[in-house]
Amino acid sequence: MPGFQMPITIDQAMGYINTNYYVLPAFQRDFVWSADQIGMLFDSLMRGYPTSSMLFWSVKGDTKTSWNFYKFIPNFIKDANNKAVVNELYNTKAANDFFAVLDGQQRLTAMRIGLFGKYAYHERNKSWNFSAESFPNRTLYLCITKYGNDEEGMKYIFDFLRDDVTNVENIYDDGTDKWFRVGYIDDVHTSGLNKYLRKNDLGETAEDILDRLDATIYTDKSITYYLEEEQNPDKAVNIFTRINSGGTELSFSDIVFSLMVANWSTIDAKTEIRNLQDLVNDR
Secondary structure (H helix, E strand, O other), X not given: OOEEXXXXXXXXXXXXXXXXXXXXEOOOOXXXXXXXXXXXXXXXXXXXXXXXXXXXXXXXXXXXXXXXXXXXXXXXXOOOOOOOOOOOEEOOOOOOOEEEEEXXXXXXXXXXXXXXXXXXXXXOXXXXXXXXXXXXXXXXXXXXXXXXXXXXXXXXXXXXXXXXXXOOOOXXXXXXXXXXXXXXXXXXXXHOHHHHHHHOOOOHHHHHHHHHHHHHHHOXXXXXXXXXXXXXXXXXXXXXXXXXXXXXXXXXXXXXXXXXHHOOOOOOHHHHHHHHHHXXXXX
């Protein structure tokens, strides 16, 4: 039934994304969050802070093939001159019913990148053209030897550390502090957190932080959402526009672009436009 649904865990939401049960409608904008915003989101989740409800659209029947839908991205490259990450088109012809995310894409994508993906952003004093040197891959880590300064807004210290520095180790020691690769919590949870903590003498602070991380992903039902079930694409677009036109995060040009892509269903419009942008930038 439409309306607010029972909340779910982050682990459940990530599973739905991995199986394409949660997808993105064509009119959704691209992912735009900074690395700092992702760290702040994880800190808020760890502290049990509310992160606002999401809005999902239940897509069924002929609606599944009347528009284009896209998969969530697993990795992100921010602000490279000549390279952009584009969501992969989802083939819905033989797909089961699914949910399209009208509001909540940025948060869900941030969670997915933090847990399972990579984030590449510009390295200072390097070229803005994409290369591994200018935009090195980074993985999200959590400091497990100390807490943050609450006056600076972060109780838990999250940071995207360079892969060529950490070698993507599960626990990275920078000589001062120890950092836990956030995505490794999936392996730890599967084998048993208590067993892992007994085997690795990490100290009381680390045990408390990892216990909280495990609960944040697998126990806390922090994903709350409203479900829209009417099979009316125009209504879905109107809801999306109404949600995003009231603030400053989505510009008028973004909305126009979203509406144009939504009604251009004969081809993969997002990819075509991105390719055109890359071509213009190269020239």
